[in-house]
Amino acid sequence: MERFGERLKKIRFEKSLTQIELSKLSGITNVQIARYENNTAKPSMIVLKKLNKALDIDIEKLGIDMFKPELNVDELDDSINRMKELPHKDLLVIKEVIDRFIESRETRSFVIKQNSKTTRY
The missing domain is CATH 1.20.5 (Single alpha-helices involved in coiled-coils or other helix-helix interfaces)
Structure with missing residues (x-):
């Protein structure tokens, strides 16, 4: 299954955006976007909404399953x-x-x- 960071990067590429451009559109630092794309950080619901708005996509496309992790x-x-x-x-x-x-x-x-x-x- 594709992880959140991989989906974010794929969608960003589809939109022909750099991390810096996405940063300006979303108000999230490009360093933090890199962390999300590398799966070293998980965005909050607020950040997820900002990314969805900046990428002009439905929330389901980017991160619907990330809030359903396996219970450890x-x-x-x-x-x-x-x-x-x-x-x-x-x-x-x-x-x-x-x-x-x-x-x-x-x-x-x-x-x-x-x-x-x-x-x-």
């Missing part, structure tokens, strides 16, 4: 352990984000189930 339990454990070192107020924010995410998923799941029950013939 060791990395998740590492993240949780690093979180434990954060100040209490930061932990409260993280907890709120997690709780809202779970509530949102539960709500979507419920709505989908209800819709599937009402659309049966």
Whole structure:
């Protein structure tokens, strides 16, 4: 499967843009663009949107799968352990984000189930 950096470079070439030109269009440094193309860095969703706008393409074409990585339990454990070192107020924010995410998923799941029950013939 083609990695994000390879897709970015391919699309940039298709648009006949240099890294410097893409940098000017997107507001992202050419050094950072090189990091993305070399797969040594992953862009945030904000950066991904800037690149999509600068390249005039749909977000799906450039990076839809990059936010669906394989779950590595060791990395998740590492993240949780690093979180434990954060100040209490930061932990409260993280907890709120997690709780809202779970509530949102539960709500979507419920709505989908209800819709599937009402659309049966």
